[in-house]
Amino acid sequence: MLKLYDTLTREKRPFVPLEPGKVRMYVCGPTVYAEPHIGNFRVFVMGDVVRRWLEYRGYDVFYVMNITDIDDKTIRDSGREGVTLKEFTERYTRIFLQGLDRMNIKRATLYPKATEHIDDMIKFIEGLLKKGLAYVASDGVYYDIDKFPGYGKLSRIDLSKVRKTERMLADEYDKESPQDFALWKRSTPEELRRGIYYDSPWGPGRPGWHIECSVMSQKYLGETLDIHMGGEDLIFPHHENEIAQSEGLTGKPFVRYWLHVAFLKIRGEKMSKSLGNIIRISEALRDYSPDALRYFYLSAHYRRQIDYTDEVMEGAEAAVRRLGNTLSIVEDALRQPEEKLSYDDEEQRFLEEIKTLKHRFEASMDDDLDTHGAIDALHAMSKTLNTYAEGRPNKGVLLRGYEVYRRLLSTLGLLERREETGELLERALNLIVEVRERLRAERRYELSDWIREELRSIGVILEDTPKGTRWRIEA
Ligand SMILES: [Zn+2]
Known part of the structure; x- marks a missing residue:
């Protein structure tokens, strides 16, 4: 049975969705102001693998990933470039989608855009005001974190540091600043001049970043989600604020399982603008194949940090090539004339081994998506297949092993596009x-x-x- 580690309760629990057989899943998507970097893609690939694994286990998955096309950063950078917000964010949305395709990430069920849900956001904020959880200030509408008793439960931050005289207008802020946060921001003169505003009961303005996810997840997935995923950097304040908004409004649990993907480092350092070491997805794919990059992401458990170095990536490229060679070896053997029609001990042993390794793979994936263990099982299976195929195989038996191997590779999204150049x-x-x-x-x-x-x-x-x-x- 599948078990998932839930960040809120800090424990691994059997996965039981709200409705049998169905999974409502939400992953925080990109802010479309730049091409995503390889750290962002670790989350997108992991979301893809979670979805594929749930589907392998027979679930019907409804998967939503939002596109943040209005926030501090998109407004700032489109202004610097002198283009409209729409033109700017559409360009980066296209680049984001191209990246998904290049990385063989299956499309989510929906990619809702923030700017297409402004009315829903206004209604949601009105609901929070009515419940006394929010208040109107001179520069916008704020969430009053003192009014929500569970505030801080996800990140377990120290609320004693709160200085209630301060409010946080910025979308992003650090763990040392748990303060009231903006739900609606009244337009600045620059935003008015550029026409970036929406009418609201609190004057022309635009939503804060956090409200976008509460509104769009509720609209498409309902009040309680089965799985909510994101990078670990989103735990505070973003996901903490999402809980405050959603549970504050509905009084129901917002998320059953919170999954957070750990950071990716670059040659031992944190990836950051100030260090100038950000690697965009297209840059990585200039040096390495999409399969090697995916393999690299999956070679460690998603809750462990991984380090992107030339050495590690060359290792990933070689390892994925070994896994792919097995497909070629077996396909080649299957094209040879049939030499062995009998089915004896050797065949039985081979099929037993394949079965054992398949179970090992499944047990690893069911253990909080241990892709590292799953990949180990694939390498063992690859050796088993090579040995059998290089002897005098029974083709029917070989084909059975081959199909298991391909199917498991495909649940990780690996080597599905070998034929394409x-x-x-x-x-x-x-x-x-x-x-x-x-x-x-x-x-x-x-x-x-x-x-x-x-x-x-x-x-x-x-x-x-x-x-x-x-x-x-x-x-
Ligand atoms: Zn979000």
């Missing part, structure tokens, strides 16, 4: 485009035109735009 093709085409641009810079037009024509003849169209040359594959 998409990644490589993309890199090769980018290289050709770059070569052509250098030729043009040197005014070697004959050669650059020849490249364009040759590519066109195989269905790749080059378009010269003011921002450089782009390629697309003709449909």
